[in-house]
Amino acid sequence: MEIRKGPARFSLKELRTNMIQAKDLEVTIGRLAMEEEWEPQGPTPFPGIKDLRAWDFKFLSRYKPFYAPFCDLCCLCTYGKCDLTAGRRGACGIDIKTQQARIVLLACCIGAATHTAHARHLLEHLLLKYGEDYPINLGPEIECEMPHVRLVCGIKPKTLGDLTYILDYCEEQIVQCLAAVHTGQEGNYLDFESKALHMGMIDHVAMEVADVEQIITYGYPKGDPNAPLTEIGCGCVDVTKPLTLSIGHNVAPSIEIIDYLRKAGLGEPGQAIEVAGLCCTAHDMTRYTNQAKIIGPMSYELRFIRSGIADVIVLDEQCIRTDAVEEAWRVKTPVIAANERACYGLPDLTELPVEAIVNKLVRREIKGAAIFDPEKVGAVAVLTALRMQPLRKKYKAIPDIDQIKQAASPCTFCSKCRRNCPWDLPTDEAVNAAKHGNIEPLAQLYDRCIGCGRCEEACPQHIPVHSLIVAAGERKFKTEKFKVRVGRGPILDTEIREVGAPIVLGEIPGVVAYVGCANWPTPMSDVGRMAYEFARRGYIVTSTGCSAMAIAFYKDEEGRSPYEVFGGGFLRGELSNEGSCVANPHISDACIKIAYIYARRNLRGNYEEIADYILNRVGACGVAWGAMSQKAASIATGFNRIGVPVIVGPQGLKYRRLYLGRVEDEESFKVYDARTGERVFVGPAPEHLVYVAETVEECMVWTAKLCIRPSDTTKGRMIKLTNYVDLYKKFYGKLPEDLPMLVRTEADIPVTFKDEIMEFLKAKGWQPHPMPSIDPTMLERLIRVKRV
Amino acid sequence: MEIRKGPARFSLKELRTNMIQAKDLEVTIGRLAMEEEWEPQGPTPFPGIKDLRAWDFKFLSRYKPFYAPFCDLCCLCTYGKCDLTAGRRGACGIDIKTQQARIVLLACCIGAATHTAHARHLLEHLLLKYGEDYPINLGPEIECEMPHVRLVCGIKPKTLGDLTYILDYCEEQIVQCLAAVHTGQEGNYLDFESKALHMGMIDHVAMEVADVEQIITYGYPKGDPNAPLTEIGCGCVDVTKPLTLSIGHNVAPSIEIIDYLRKAGLGEPGQAIEVAGLCCTAHDMTRYTNQAKIIGPMSYELRFIRSGIADVIVLDEQCIRTDAVEEAWRVKTPVIAANERACYGLPDLTELPVEAIVNKLVRREIKGAAIFDPEKVGAVAVLTALRMQPLRKKYKAIPDIDQIKQAASPCTFCSKCRRNCPWDLPTDEAVNAAKHGNIEPLAQLYDRCIGCGRCEEACPQHIPVHSLIVAAGERKFKTEKFKVRVGRGPILDTEIREVGAPIVLGEIPGVVAYVGCANWPTPMSDVGRMAYEFARRGYIVTSTGCSAMAIAFYKDEEGRSPYEVFGGGFLRGELSNEGSCVANPHISDACIKIAYIYARRNLRGNYEEIADYILNRVGACGVAWGAMSQKAASIATGFNRIGVPVIVGPQGLKYRRLYLGRVEDEESFKVYDARTGERVFVGPAPEHLVYVAETVEECMVWTAKLCIRPSDTTKGRMIKLTNYVDLYKKFYGKLPEDLPMLVRTEADIPVTFKDEIMEFLKAKGWQPHPMPSIDPTMLERLIRVKRV
């Protein structure tokens, strides 16, 4: 073991311990960026659970937790199951409200843990490959390179090795919060929420680490607004070539597949071999080379595995169907589990020679192999694909179109499939129609089905309902092919300089982020429809993960993907794909950077002030239309803590908790005018922090509305209201009722609707607000002139 | 901030990363004990998830996971609820078996996180108070001071500061495993179990850190077999004095209460002020001074709070009733929340002066205060108790005996109370009898009621059923007072030297550990009944936590507590209390030390070999008769991984998983004889790794049986069988059916039952086994002479 040169390093945990004693001293230790006087240290570097609690309680008094219990019982300890219906307490004394908050915290802990574990695992791999001194360099246009880390931790990491400390901190905090979930620990819902918000924040830090480490080492686009387009859809792969399919989020083994191809003289992906991915790993492969192919989001896993197209499947971690190995075995596709966190019971063959593993896989001696060395995975995957491809052409688990009728024939129209479908899709009617020869109803489900397979599980006749849907949609399935922009990564400082002012003033009507999973209520192209609409309206539209994929599935009237229509900048009227799920913090980072670069606020350890800034001035809104996972819960909660509202689709209510304001409680919607210390009612700006929409129409109206901020200038407010009113009128048929609260002076009124709105306001007895333009804050300490 | 002197330190995580490259090199860094050549490094220092997977899979192939699903549904993501009944898969592809294993892992993650967070939080406090160079010194009779840390981490920490690194590692592993719980991650039940076992192991490491750090700094007994006796029971406090009541597990604030008394000239606890505790914090207070009083286990919380005896309540963390603040408010007892992980929504008054906080509490301006500075808690608690005591004498929430009838009068005998009682106690009959004037049935429930309050929650008439039970048991409640031994902490090396051989040879028939929570099926004194019986029989009996308390509630025919009857050593026929829950690893450590000291096996990074050793040679068995919490789940699982079987009470099946052997599958119960490499059937030794018993009688029979090991000499086996057969005959009425498997040669047969057993064996066609005495191992690599 090599002893590292240079000055000593201390673990951040030690620093934190000592910092309790030395709060206001500057820390100057070792190689960590702390020694630099880049900024004075703020009040909360490396915050623990209690340090931002006051901030949480402050905004939770406006955005009160709303609970929709998903289960009336608790089954977490052996006293249970306890009946918590309508306020009954469990054996440990907990009530239903507190219990819901507890489960929310648990979900956020799991979400944050997943990204942190991912970041840690990938970092260990990258440290071995690139060394700890590998510099963190995001290119000349990004000086402020890890805003969340700076803001939360109060440090400025410079090398790959420095990231270790950030993850130490994240791990410690996750363990602290998870401990609070234990029976007989935290007992108050607001405190559970505060911890959930803490986990959300930690999640953004961990994701930032995860994405930055791969961007710098793998040479991903460093905030490139012109990141190239690449292909997505089952139709984008050449099925005559051997194909490796990666599923998951941790790209290391997939990178090694591509590197192996290159080293072995097999050229780029798509030449001798197709290299395709599902879920976020696919995004990250295309960030490495846009010759890799994206099959689609999580909802495409079952159909693509069953299609039998893949010659080998590499599972890394997260968003893997847990029946993947069984489904692959049915179509004779060998599987490689490449990650400790998802071993699938497969034998650990890491120590065997490549050839031996390939033999076992190709001869079907085993369903798959666990290989915990990414480089070896690369070699085994490629060699297995090459050898499997000629062998297994004929295997698939999806019937041919002409077999559908027969497969459907045992259907008794019992509707159990439909009643087990998360979206109540009319599978019963469709299968029954197919039984009688009409496959059209099945084909119509193709776009709506999220590929969960629950219909099949319920069918007493064992009819492969999902497969029938895919079979009926075969033409679409085999040929669909769209354009998606490769994940660009972070937002450039230069972009922030361009859009900072117009965002804060409201002249860019908002930043909309389409994020999250594939549990969509409507065809996934609806995400694209929304993104298209907002980009068209001049919003800055961003996206990540499955949602960034879904956008590609929308085509405008000219048949173009939104990515082809709009530029990829973080700019007015442009539409960017930031990348995989761990690219989400680039969006919150953009908000932070607005405060930093445009408003010159200090970031360092200064979370509260920046969150206050964003909540009151940065008109950003997240949309997680198909949010499903615990990760999505913690990501959304992290957006909330930094002051960004989020809209989720109807299933989002199963997360059990929203943060809803009640604007009629005027006191709660008052802020300080920092210039005078006066309390000013700012109206619903924004009204909620997490909202659930039932329909796409409702979602679009609320997206526009949740971008409204107290800091809007009259021009800015006018622009935002133009969009809000226009969408509201279009979908709801009239003027919105809350206009009197949103129009502060006549100058706020959209020109297009001037007369109509004036008349409406008059009828409502509207009076101009005394103070249309303020310097809004919720933090008393930021008041410059104290009220007398 | 002071820059630390001395050589540089590196975080263990860095070391691990580098160690991957440098596996066989010795690590010589900084002040960590690694540089010492105390032992060669074993194969798995700082194991990650995958590193002990092979070991887990090996013994899981004998002790197969048995699942008792506690819910047929899964509600963990927004696809749900998914119906997993009888093998149906959820929307993510998971099936019921895998789902149960996933929940087991989740529970173990929560358990391990709770102890790790506790250890971390306490360590930060102690580092401030005692400095990082504070030596780890457990006294002259303990050379091998942190066996679990040595075994798992492969390092030998020397100072308080060194413990930081161990917790870094624990946190990392917890986060890694928690990530595996995420939807769409791990998909195989055996892999979930392997991770749960990993968490159990980590939990023992974290608990060891937590207990050692408090032992060395607070001057607790360092393995003292003659630790003093102290008092337990509601009757042990002088109710005329002001009383502070601490509830929880993290003793820091309670220590400060005692220190404040001393500093303020108020003498020792019990003089001017009573200092009492509930749950493990109480154990740990008495380890600091045996003048502190133990009220009882978790089941006593509600009754004691409601009694109104406490003048102030300090909540630290864990095992707090989540309605504690509300219940305290009813009887006007102010509350202090002293821990971030359990803030109870109380305002953070840490920054206020002591007097100001006391005023707010005494004037009932607030229900309680969060104070995150233990020293301040000490002052506020004492001063509040002093001022509250004269004010609040009259408040209590338990009716007087003569009010019972009236309180019971609205009872409609609807039985909803009973149907909501976890133990189906006949509350309906008892309340109804009281209504008609007979309170005896209520009084009879006093000993059986676990104090959960669910009866009251269910009563449509709002009858305070639990309070009526306590009221009816008033005399007992107010006067009960028992003797418990103060937690002694670790086992001495000298003790191990004395008992190591007889344990391995079987001549001490076993080590029995009574551990875990208060969810007891029968009166808690039954734990004492069992402990008494086994100590009497010459077993080494140990105990921790609520179970160590329960033992004190048993009285023998002469009215003595088991602790008064038996010595406190880790010696034949003695009964020790190791301490609070975090003292549990002292028991597993004793097993490890047997391998180390008696058998001279290397510990360092050598987990597999030591677990194999313990499973095959150390006749130890844990009994968690009232196991309730996630912590208990992870503790038990940690015992399992190191080779110690555990018996849980009937509610334990709600943990959802057991590890059960099937001894008729002879192949699975074969081990290698390390001397020859031959495979030898060893019979049910032990038969199961986690077993659930329905009755105390069954539990006792199984305790004796699960202490049997392949390594028993004939004399040892004879002694063990004497106990097993004796108990079996006594409770079951005949000879056990598995004798033919357990009796290897005639010399194994207990003398007392010789003829009877010979006859029985003959009737069964028994033949002496070819190889009665072997050197058993499950690890091929330990075979000294390879089989030809």
Place this chain on the structure above:
Amino acid sequence: MASILPSRTSPYETGNIPGPQMALSPDKAPTIYAALTKRAKNPLLIVGKYVLEFELDGKLLIDYAIEIARKRDMPIVATAHTLKGFLERNFPAVSMGLVDIVNRLQDPNFTVDPRKPPPHDLVLFLGITYQFASQGLSTLKHFAPHLKTITLCKWYHPNADWSFPNVKNEEWKQLLEAFIKALG
């Protein structure tokens, strides 16, 4: 043998089992619900997106909703974008997202209908996405002890206090019509 989901009065979605308290679904639901509605002091009808999508023999669900509301002079909250349908029909529905109205209904001092004193004591659900409605009903079940809920959809909704059973369109139409008739 035990079977999964006996059809009519088990939660429509297989896994939607909330706990021990599940909706009553009496045989004479239309009459009983009409009686409950008539007896209520301040009933409220909440409708969702399906009112613009579901037809029963050519009659849109929204028209049933309006009929019901008119019979009892009951306000309608139109969730999502359904307001548009009501405007087209000149019915003065109040537009509010489902979670917004459910959030407010937890407050015993809230009423949609300014003519009547709070709280709403009976809330009827119609035409809302099944699982979304189910969660909203859960909130009311747990946190709005001052009101009862009835669902008029064709699904058995366990989280309501009263629910129609699971029925096909034919029977649903009959139930709705009987209910309207019984409203007087």
Place this chain on the structure above:
Amino acid sequence: MASILPSRTSPYETGNIPGPQMALSPDKAPTIYAALTKRAKNPLLIVGKYVLEFELDGKLLIDYAIEIARKRDMPIVATAHTLKGFLERNFPAVSMGLVDIVNRLQDPNFTVDPRKPPPHDLVLFLGITYQFASQGLSTLKHFAPHLKTITLCKWYHPNADWSFPNVKNEEWKQLLEAFIKALG
């Protein structure tokens, strides 16, 4: 209104709601169960600690158990320490912990009764601690598709395939006696 736990056929313990599949509890339970038992090829009776503790009008539950077993020449597995009671009554019960027998019953190749070919196709439960039995039944429900379970206790057991309803001792006695009688 919806009520918590309508008495007879809801899980005896309030919170014991497992999921969509819950036991049938037919009106003519004794006759039906007797028919099922007679039809079964290899039925098994498992009894727990209450057989030594519960009396119905002075007759211990263990005596009911033995009567039932004798009627059908069915083996009894005596869990916990209940073997003792059977020895006293000279009934050749097999002693095995509940989880041990349940574990083995998952194996279609296992039979307690060497005279009959595996698997056991029907398993009756009597006198086992409620929640302990419930968990054991859950294992069988999920992992022993080759067998059905009947509970003869006075509690409705959702995890069984068939269960008596929740009854008081009086009615329980009648049910047990009717069952024994119907066994012929």
